Structure formats: structure tokens, C-alpha cells
Amino acid sequence: MTEAKLPGKENFSEWYHELLKAGEIIDVRYPVKGMCVWYPFGFALRRNVYDLMRELLDPDHQETQFPLLIPETEFMKEAEHIKGFEDEVYWVTHGGTSPLEIKLALRPTSETAIYPIFKLWVRSHADLPLKIYQIVNTFRYETKHTRPLIRLREITSFKEAHTVHATWDEAAEQVEAALNIYAEFYRRLAIPFLFARRPSWDKFPGSDYSIALDTVMPDGRTLQIGTAHLLGTNFATTYGITFENEGGEQEFANQTCYGVSERCIAALISVHGDDKGLVLPWSVAPVQVVIVPILFKDKERTLEVSREIKARLAAAGIRAAIDESDERPGAKFYKWEMKGVPIRIEIGPRDIENGVAVLARRDGKKLTVPLDGLLASIEEEAADLQEAMLARAQAFLASKVKDCETAEEARVQTAAGVARVAWCGSEECGHRIEEEVGAAVLGEPWRSSEKGERSCIVCGARTEKCALLARQY
Amino acid sequence: MTEAKLPGKENFSEWYHELLKAGEIIDVRYPVKGMCVWYPFGFALRRNVYDLMRELLDPDHQETQFPLLIPETEFMKEAEHIKGFEDEVYWVTHGGTSPLEIKLALRPTSETAIYPIFKLWVRSHADLPLKIYQIVNTFRYETKHTRPLIRLREITSFKEAHTVHATWDEAAEQVEAALNIYAEFYRRLAIPFLFARRPSWDKFPGSDYSIALDTVMPDGRTLQIGTAHLLGTNFATTYGITFENEGGEQEFANQTCYGVSERCIAALISVHGDDKGLVLPWSVAPVQVVIVPILFKDKERTLEVSREIKARLAAAGIRAAIDESDERPGAKFYKWEMKGVPIRIEIGPRDIENGVAVLARRDGKKLTVPLDGLLASIEEEAADLQEAMLARAQAFLASKVKDCETAEEARVQTAAGVARVAWCGSEECGHRIEEEVGAAVLGEPWRSSEKGERSCIVCGARTEKCALLARQY
Numbered sequence: 001m002t003e004a005k006l007p008g009k010e011n012f013s014e015w016y017h018e019l020l021k022a023g024e025i026i027d028v029r030y031p032v033k034g035m036c037v038w039y040p041f042g043f044a045l046r047r048n049v050y051d052l053m054r055e056l057l058d059p060d061h062q063e064t065q066f067p068l069l070i071p072e073t074e075f076m077k078e079a080e081h082i083k084g085f086e087d088e089v090y091w092v093t094h095g096g097t098s099p100l101e102i103k104l105a106l107r108p109t110s111e112t113a114i115y116p117i118f119k120l121w122v123r124s125h126a127d128l129p130l131k132i133y134q135i136v137n138t139f140r141y142e143t144k145h146t147r148p149l150i151r152l153r154e155i156t157s158f159k160e161a162h163t164v165h166a167t168w169d170e171a172a173e174q175v176e177a178a179l180n181i182y183a184e185f186y187r188r189l190a191i192p193f194l195f196a197r198r199p200s201w202d203k204f205p206g207s208d209y210s211i212a213l214d215t216v217m218p219d220g221r222t223l224q225i226g227t228a229h230l231l232g233t234n235f236a237t238t239y240g241i242t243f244e245n246e247g248g249e250q251e252f253a254n255q256t257c258y259g260v261s262e263r264c265i266a267a268l269i270s271v272h273g274d275d276k277g278l279v280l281p282w283s284v285a286p287v288q289v290v291i292v293p294i295l296f297k298d299k300e301r302t303l304e305v306s307r308e309i310k311a312r313l314a315a316a317g318i319r320a321a322i323d324e325s326d327e328r329p330g331a332k333f334y335k336w337e338m339k340g341v342p343i344r345i346e347i348g349p350r351d352i353e354n355g356v357a358v359l360a361r362r363d364g365k366k367l368t369v370p371l372d373g374l375l376a377s378i379e380e381e382a383a384d385l386q387e388a389m390l391a392r393a394q395a396f397l398a399s400k401v402k403d404c405e406t407a408e409e410a411r412v413q414t415a416a417g418v419a420r421v422a423w424c425g426s427e428e429c430g431h432r433i434e435e436e437v438g439a440a441v442l443g444e445p446w447r448s449s450e451k452g453e454r455s456c457i458v459c460g461a462r463t464e465k466c467a468l469l470a471r472q473y
Numbered sequence: 474m475t476e477a478k479l480p481g482k483e484n485f486s487e488w489y490h491e492l493l494k495a496g497e498i499i500d501v502r503y504p505v506k507g508m509c510v511w512y513p514f515g516f517a518l519r520r521n522v523y524d525l526m527r528e529l530l531d532p533d534h535q536e537t538q539f540p541l542l543i544p545e546t547e548f549m550k551e552a553e554h555i556k557g558f559e560d561e562v563y564w565v566t567h568g569g570t571s572p573l574e575i576k577l578a579l580r581p582t583s584e585t586a587i588y589p590i591f592k593l594w595v596r597s598h599a600d601l602p603l604k605i606y607q608i609v610n611t612f613r614y615e616t617k618h619t620r621p622l623i624r625l626r627e628i629t630s631f632k633e634a635h636t637v638h639a640t641w642d643e644a645a646e647q648v649e650a651a652l653n654i655y656a657e658f659y660r661r662l663a664i665p666f667l668f669a670r671r672p673s674w675d676k677f678p679g680s681d682y683s684i685a686l687d688t689v690m691p692d693g694r695t696l697q698i699g700t701a702h703l704l705g706t707n708f709a710t711t712y713g714i715t716f717e718n719e720g721g722e723q724e725f726a727n728q729t730c731y732g733v734s735e736r737c738i739a740a741l742i743s744v745h746g747d748d749k750g751l752v753l754p755w756s757v758a759p760v761q762v763v764i765v766p767i768l769f770k771d772k773e774r775t776l777e778v779s780r781e782i783k784a785r786l787a788a789a790g791i792r793a794a795i796d797e798s799d800e801r802p803g804a805k806f807y808k809w810e811m812k813g814v815p816i817r818i819e820i821g822p823r824d825i826e827n828g829v830a831v832l833a834r835r836d837g838k839k840l841t842v843p844l845d846g847l848l849a850s851i852e853e854e855a856a857d858l859q860e861a862m863l864a865r866a867q868a869f870l871a872s873k874v875k876d877c878e879t880a881e882e883a884r885v886q887t888a889a890g891v892a893r894v895a896w897c898g899s900e901e902c903g904h905r906i907e908e909e910v911g912a913a914v915l916g917e918p919w920r921s922s923e924k925g926e927r928s929c930i931v932c933g934a935r936t937e938k939c940a941l942l943a944r945q946y
Contacts, residue, residue: 064512067508
């Protein structure tokens, strides 16, 4: 158990790095930069998060797995795509001491591994739609500064989905379905986000358009935590993915792909954590309830009741732990708060006499509840806590997004938040905005109901469009 | 749906390759030799098998994940270990277009990735025992003939466990605990096996000893389906894994590692499958029950009852499917038999009138059962089928192992089975046996109760030891 004292969350970068260690999420001491080791506790969290993802995908997708290594010849086929990745690809050139005839790329993402096989799997309209996903490690030779769980050279848990459809419209509908799934995923993690249609110069290489989910980190910079891409027939044309339509003619298929990486866990840690450590949503916390017996007299009886409680919780499907160690209660509280446990039960001899226990929620709320109705109380508090976490995070995000009328105003706003400015939508004005504001165009808000004509802050043209601007992780 | 006709199982190699395709387990058409794609159905089976493995490991191990890429400097530290793998390692030499300063190995197995971190995690006796596992892809640049799920260049699902202990004895006990877990794992898959202590020249590079599980394939060759290694302090000495003992002194730790790969699925397919396709144990079948409505009159009513049955089964936690397609019943039977579904329910209008349904087990047994007690009947038949599969497989394995008195006899026996011969245990006699018999020494039987002095078939020395010999996959 690491007993490091966390720096305050206002020093976000230091706090984040310390918390990954003190909360036992990942160990960054692996001897290759940008590659890291999951601590068992961190991996337990990851398992719960990705099990949730599977739960949401499984009703309408099939899980598969494709090889990591992609022959250079396949990888190089899609010109625009390779341009987007060529500086970042790790290459395997040798097997044993022999040079390989064809170099093998470590997948940066799997389009070029999967689509030659889709060509074989898709023959007729009856094979469509095809919807698969895989959860795999992918690689980027990042030359920029790496950051644990945020900018890694080995992305340890990339969930990528790939779908094939008969028409462009059906593919576009699938992009929306994917966004709905991701919205639900993040709702259950109590993480709010913004949808943005990425500008043309920042879309996925080889796509028609890309929609991203960005959350706002404690320092006001945004983190992209999911993307969905409409590929149209671009890759299908390159890889020859065709199908016989109902009229008996061969057509190119339309495709989408969408992904979420372990950045979802970076967001989970950053959005909810506090000066005492992790704050994990009930939905995915490896330990949902920790029981801390207060041991000063009637030790045996107190332990016995604590173990009974644990058994009752476990029987109800709650992930419960009991801390029977010799440490003082204060030290135990500290330790389990660091681990983000949503609810702590404190129980001592006097409580047992009175037939009660104390529930301490990770957000500070404390209440005494009867042992009789303990399970109902816990379920109620768990639901309330999850809602409170989401509401709190939503309020934070809302406070970080502001309409700005000028580039100067947007510059000030994006120092620690997201600016929304009127933008005619042209690439030229977009680049000018990025230069003048010193922040990136996240894109146009997607699924936004706000409308109203304003003037593009660069060219002055009247427009209903606007751009979200931020400094990005 | 592939409608290939399988060759008979007596042509094991062709049968196996065709079944992987017709049963939609894996697709071997990926453009790199020895790397393959999991079909969704195959991956569903894999998920169930590895979930079972997790269920067995989780009570006493923690899941983690370590990086794929290992710097050459770490990889080269353990001399004996590297000697065992150096011809088989894939090397990453470039990131983008730049050569890397230090080459990176794709893990062939993860000792050299994990143990530098264990050095950091293990400080005192209080940190011991440490027991972790990971399920990852690993790589071997195989120059021999590759075989799907058996000899792959990308091992897609290697479950490797690594443990650290204070003493050699505790580590040796952990090897036994690991063997118990694997025995239970294979019992639930209805796959019998032999335990063998590998001969010194075939133990894991860098270990004190290795115990393997070998099953017998339909053609009488053996397949290694699990191994457990006692590493002693060999790696700890190289990587500096020490702990402060209770007396306050630094000691080198003792270690074990043990693993199972997707060969467990190759065994599952090979041991149980028949001329009609896959035969999957109830425990892991992606579809445990398929309902085939016999639709000739009262179609709606028949479908309605079928759907009710499916809902009842699903509510009981049974993985059930219903085949509502327009195909003839015979075609449906064929299709689901190919997929290895343990129990088929046939139900038509006359059955409904009589309040019964027909249960057809994948092993050919058929019975009519009342709809009232359907669930109980299915559970009973499922348990019986699983036992019958194990008994059948055990009888096959037993029929394939024979005591032999001479090298010539062993040569005949190992053409299609396993020979047991008296062996003094010396490396010299072991090599002579391999030469004369033309088969490999699997090792000495482990946990075998059979004793009795015989004469080594090479040197004639009196010995209680014996060797298992076989041709190996």
C-alpha cells in the first residue's frame, strides 16, 4: 500500500500522476517510455469498465479478434489513411535474426487488418449489416510528450467497432447508434461530454466525417474520449468490399468505425477524483462497499457482525470488502478513500448494541442506518451518489463552456475552458480562428439544439454554425 | 453460413482444418502465415473458455496487464531463457521511419517484461505471496509448419500466471496448486490429459523443472495444453527480486509461472468433434440449446410456444437460440450440429397438443419430455451429456496409452499413441530412447500412483521411473 500524500487537485498534472500511483491504477516505471503496467486494482477497474462496454455492445455487435501485425502491403493500400499514420507506426522488420520479406506494422488501428477479411465475409446483401468489435492493444510511436492513459505508445485497451452496411444512410444511422451507446456508457460512468463534428482537417484519415466526444478535464483542457467515423465507400473501394444487392448487382459497401480507449479511465479518474484520491462511480468500482469494524472492545462480536454484513452484501451482488487489519480506523478510512470506494460502513460495539451502522459516502455525506434495512439503504445511497456525481460533473462542464464574441475573448476562455464562437464553417476561417485564439477547433457541436444566426468571427459572414474551441490533451 | 461437407474425422488433419472453417471458429485467410482471425462464433466460445479460466484463477490471483514490447536490454539479461527463444523473437526496429535506439522484442512470453516490475513491487515478506496473471497475445516467429490454434505466430490468447514466494517449497506447492486449477479447468471442458514432468532438455528455459499437461489427439499424437514451471531463484537472481525476510535480511524470492494458450480450444475441438462437426461441452458452448420449431401447420402457435420456451431458458441463465429461418428442419439440424450445440429442442404442433417436446442431444440420444418439466429435463440431460463426453474422452485416452517393454514396441505404439517405458532417468538414456523410438520423451508421469521396479530399456538399470513417449504436435 502506497501512502503518498496527494498534491491538491488544483495542480492537476502532479495530482493525476501521483494518484495513478497512490490509487494503484498503473505503474509508469516500465522501462519503455509511454508503455505502462496495470496494477491489479487498476486492472479490476478496467475489467468493470470494459465489461460495461461489452454489455452495451453485445446486443447489437459480435466480438471478434484480428491479428496485431499488418503486412506493409495491406497497410499501404489506403493512401489517405496511411498518410495519417505513417510517422507513428512501429515496424517489425526481423524474425529471429532473419530480416522479414515483408515488414509488419503494429496496428495503430485495425482498418487495414480487418477490411481485407471483410472483403471475404461480405458477399451479399443478406450478410449486411455486419457489426463487429474487438478490444485490443494498439501502438503509436508518439514523438510528443506521452501521458499515462492519455497519450500512450501502447494503447492497452482499444475497443474498436467496425460495421458494414448497404447504404451511406444506413452507415450514417449506425454512427448515431454508436454515439447513443457511448452516451449511455459515459452516463453510467457519470462523465459528461460534448459531441463535436471534427473539422475536415482533423477527421479520421480516410473518413467522410468524424464525430467525437470530448470531456473537460479539471484544468479546462479537453480530452477526446470517443470517436465515431463515417467511412462511406472509401475503404470498401480500396479493399474491394462489395456485395450483391437485391437486384443482383455488385455494389461497394458503406462502412463505419468507432472507438474508445483507456482514456475513458483517465477521464474517470480526472473528472471525479479529489484531494483524498479516487472517487469511483458505483457502477464500476472494484470495491463498492468497504466495511471498517471499529475494534476496541467485543472485537470478536464486531468482526462477526462485519463478516455477516459482508456476506449479505456479496449475496446481493455487491462487491464488498472488509478491512480487518490492525491499523487505526483513521488510517483505514484514508486508504479506502484513496481507492475511491463509494460507500464505507463503520460499525462498532455500540452500533451493534443499537442495531445500526454508519454509512459514509465518498462525497462526505454520513448517515446512521438500521442494520435491518442496511441493503436497501446502501442501494438507495449508491443510486443517489451516482446521480450526485453526474450532476456535479455536469455542472463543472457547463461552467467551463462559454460563448465568446471575439478571438481575444476566446483566447482568455480557452486558457482554462471551452469557447464557442460563430464560424462560417470554411476551412480558411477555421485555421485563422485556431491561429488567433491559440486553441484547436474541436468542431461544430453535434446534436446541439441551439440555433441562431451570428457573424463568423473571422470573415463576418452570417451563419448559424459555430465552433467549439479548446486546448486539447 | 458455410455449408462445407466435412471429411471424416479419421482424416484428422483435413477434418480439423475444415471444421475450423465450417464451425466458424477461425479464419485462416489472413495475409500473414500463422496469424488468424477469430470468427464471432469462435470468439464467443473463446470468451466462455477464458471466463471459466478467470473464474478458477480469480479467488487466488489478481489479473493485470504488462506491455507487449520488451527492450532488448531486459530481454537479454537471462542467458538461458534468451537462448531458448532467440531464434523465435520478432523484433521492432523502427518507429515511423526512424530506427529505434533500443530494439523491442514482441513478447514470446512475459518473464522479462514482468520481473523488472516485480523487483519494484516486492519489498518485504509481507508482499508475498504475489500471484498475478494476464491474458494476452504473444509472438513466436515459427519457422516450422504452422497450424491454426496449435502452432501460431501470434498466440492470440495466452493466459500466463506469475507468482512470487518466500521459499522454494512454497513455490513448489504453488506449482501443484496451478496443476489443480488446470485439472479442474480441463475437467469442466471434459478433456482428459496426462501430467508429465518434462525431461531436463525440454523444460522451460530458466526453470528448475516443468510439469506439462498433454492430451491425446485423435491421431494419437499428443498436444501440450498447459505447463507449470518452478523457476526457483533463477530469474529473481537475474532481475534482483529480493525481499526482507522476518529476520530483517534480504533474500532472493522464489518464483513460478504457468500458462495455457488457445490450444485449449484446439483440444476442445479435436477431442470432442465428430463427422457432423463441433461437439461442445455444455459449460462453454456459445449456444447451449437451440429450439427448432417444426413449422407445417399452426405456424404462429408453434413459434409462440418456441419463443416462450426460449424466454424460460434465458431466464434460467441458459444460452438459448431459436431458429426461425425458412430452411427445412433437416438443414437446421445439420447447421446446429456443425456448431456443436449440446441440446436441440424440436417442437411441432402435435407436440404442443400433447404437451411435450423432443430433446435431441448432440451425442445422438433422443427423448420426449413433458413441457412442464422442460427445464429440469434439460438440466439433467446437460449434466449427463457433459459426463458422457468426459467418460468417452477418458476411455479414448486410456486406449491410447500402453506399457511397452522394448524400443521397437514403443516405436509401433507411438505411431498412433503414447508409450510408457522404463527409464533410469538419465539424460543419455533419454536421448537414446528418443532416437531409437523416433518419438519425444514427454517426461516422467507426475502424480502417478503406479510404482514397480523395471529395467531401463536402454541401460538395463533397475528403476521405478518411467518415461512417456509420443509424437507431439
